[in-house]
Amino acid sequence: MSTQPSSPRTTIFGFSPLVLLTLAYPLTLALGSLYSLTIPASSPYNALTQSHDPATAPSYFARKDNLINIYFVKRGWFWFTLALFVFQYYQHYVHTPSTRRLAQAATRYAVATAVWILITQWAFGPAIVDRTFAASGGLCDLSARAAVEEARTDNAAVAAGKKVEGIVTGAGCRAAGGAWRGGHDISGHVFLLILGSGMLVLETVPFVQRRWNNMHIGTKAALGTAALSWWMLLMTATYFHTWFEKLTGLVVAFTTLGVMYILPKEIEAVKQVLGQPGS
Numbered sequence: 501m502s503t504q505p506s507s508p509r510t511t512i513f514g515f516s517p518l519v520l521l522t523l524a525y526p527l528t529l530a531l532g533s534l535y536s537l538t539i540p541a542s543s544p545y546n547a548l549t550q551s552h553d554p555a556t557a558p559s560y561f562a563r564k565d566n567l568i569n570i571y572f573v574k575r576g577w578f579w580f581t582l583a584l585f586v587f588q589y590y591q592h593y594v595h596t597p598s599t600r601r602l603a604q605a606a607t608r609y610a611v612a613t614a615v616w617i618l619i620t621q622w623a624f625g626p627a628i629v630d631r632t633f634a635a636s637g638g639l640c641d642l643s644a645r646a647a648v649e650e651a652r653t654d655n656a657a658v659a660a661g662k663k664v665e666g667i668v669t670g671a672g673c674r675a676a677g678g679a680w681r682g683g684h685d686i687s688g689h690v691f692l693l694i695l696g697s698g699m700l701v702l703e704t705v706p707f708v709q710r711r712w713n714n715m716h717i718g719t720k721a722a723l724g725t726a727a728l729s730w731w732m733l734l735m736t737a738t739y740f741h742t743w744f745e746k747l748t749g750l751v752v753a754f755t756t757l758g759v760m761y762i763l764p765k766e767i768e769a770v771k772q773v774l775g776q777p778g779s
């Protein structure tokens with residue numbers, strides 16, 4: 501049995517933050533996908549690069565080299581970690597010191613980090629996004645590079661032999677100059693941005709309501725990071741990926757958030773380990 505006092509139920513306009521997030525993220529993806537229908541044909545989408553040609557990109561945010569993508573999303577876990585750390589620091593030392601609550605918050609963070617690693621970085625070999633891509637028929641097509649080599653060596657047999665060569669990750673394929681094509685590519689951006697911002701919102705909301713007019717810098721940093729993530733999610737939804745790739749990114753992120761924030765409500769043993777923000 502929990503010894504912690506139960507907290508007042510947090511609601512926003514009568515809805516719990518969990519319900520609002522469950523609605524907000526699919527709506528954001530739908531909004532972006534709908535808006536993408538207005539992109540003129542003069543900015544064609546290239547399914548192979550999963551983006552618009554940079555030369556005719558319909559917006560700065562439709563370019564993969566936009567600075568927020570490079571410095572924020574591509575290093576996203578670092579920023580989410582930092583924002584969570586700053587938030588917990590202020591929570592613990594300024595307002596509600598509790599070693600138990602801090603340990604539970606750190607465990608939630610560890611669970612999210614483990615899932616992020618397994619999905620996007622490394623799962624005892626290729627990451628789950630890469631395994632899913634290969635399992636759904638994807639492979640590394642080195643034909644563009646092979647064509648160059650064929651011209652150089654004048655040996656089509658040697659060049660053709662370089663088409664697939666056991667490359668098992670998207671990053672490895674791109675590094676080899678190939679195109680990772682043919683499979684289902686779960687959107688890493690959608691997964692990362694929803695998991696990271698969802699975690700920041702659900703960790704902070706119980707405290708935001710209690711101290712709306714007096715939020716500490718940790719809460720502001722967390723909500724600012726979540727807001728920037730939401731904007732980049734909208735940009736991903738508008739300019740990148742197919743709707744199904746975005747949907748699978750959303751499902752994986754929601755499953756993780758469900759384990760972190762819904763399971764503890766249902767199972768006491770999980771609650772003892774993971775706790776619940778604000779309780």
Ligand SMILES: CCCCCCCCCCCCCCCC(=O)SCCNC(=O)CCNC(=O)[C@H](O)C(C)(C)COP(=O)(O)O
Binds near residue numbers: 579585
């Ligand atoms: C309760 C909080 C406890 C916190 C305790 C620790 C505090 C430490 C303070 C700050 C130190 C930060 C250390 C963080 C360690 C990292 O996470 S470093 C890793 C940074 N790398 C990333 O974030 C990579 C993110 N990118 C991706 O996941 C993928 O690239 C992608 C964006 C999902 C998709 O990539 P594609 O190439 O587009 O496929």
Ligand SMILES: Nc1ncnc2c1ncn2[C@@H]1O[C@H](COP(=O)(O)O)[C@@H](OP(=O)(O)O)[C@H]1O
Binds near residue numbers: 566569686732
């Ligand atoms: N909001 C955004 N801004 C810029 N590039 C984005 C983006 N969302 C997705 N992308 C790009 O689209 C590709 C697929 O992303 P993902 O699978 O992670 O969702 C990646 O290209 P690169 O891997 O060539 O950088 C990624 O950088």
